[in-house]
Amino acid sequence: MIKKLALALVLAASVPLTTETSVTATEDYPVRKIWGKGTAACPEKSICLYQDSNYNEDSHEGRGRWIWVVTGPTARIPGGNDEASSLHANLEGTPWETAAFCEDTNFQGGTLLYLVDGASRPNLKRVGGHQVNLNDMISSVNLLAGDWRRPCSA
Numbered sequence: 001m002i003k004k005l006a007l008a009l010v011l012a013a014s015v016p017l018t019t020e021t022s023v024t025a026t027e028d029y030p031v032r033k034i035w036g037k038g039t040a041a042c043p044e045k046s047i048c049l050y051q052d053s054n055y056n057e058d059s060h061e062g063r064g065r066w067i068w069v070v071t072g073p074t075a076r077i078p079g080g081n082d083e084a085s086s087l088h089a090n091l092e093g094t095p096w097e098t099a100a101f102c103e104d105t106n107f108q109g110g111t112l113l114y115l116v117d118g119a120s121r122p123n124l125k126r127v128g129g130h131q132v133n134l135n136d137m138i139s140s141v142n143l144l145a146g147d148w149r150r151p152c153s154a
């Protein structure tokens with residue numbers, strides 16, 4: 001009888017209350033939104049997706065704009081889908097070495113680009129030697145360590 005009671009208590013403690021789920025979508029993903037500009041505004045152990053090019057430095061508001069701060073593989077960016085215009089990787093101190101940015105949610109749609117720790121992309125409208133436009137396309141972010149393949153499924 002005591003054992004059954006103890007088990008019931010453990011089960012009750014491990015099951016989240018239904019009223020606490022889905023308060024905000026961001027609680028389900030390791031991503032949060034902050035207001036700011038510049039790569040220095042990117043918190044430690046994070047990938048930062050900036051709403052504007054040049055890390056929000058050119059925003060008319062003067063103080064910056066939104067930055068989505070990713071702290072783990074995130075299948076969705078609530079409120080920030082297809083919004084990123086510049087990127088910064090600040091992964092030092094994490095198990096991850098590289099971020100892969102996917103065109104669709106749930107790590108689908110293929111890999112738009114990679115970013116290693118410490119790297120930045122100031123303008124996703126013109127990326128790489130071919131000046132590819134990847135602006136406002138990123139929908140999920142996978143974080144990778146060591147040997148890896150196919151970070152975003154095609």
Ligand SMILES: [Ca+2]
Nearest residue numbers: 103137138139
């Ligand atoms: Ca997309």
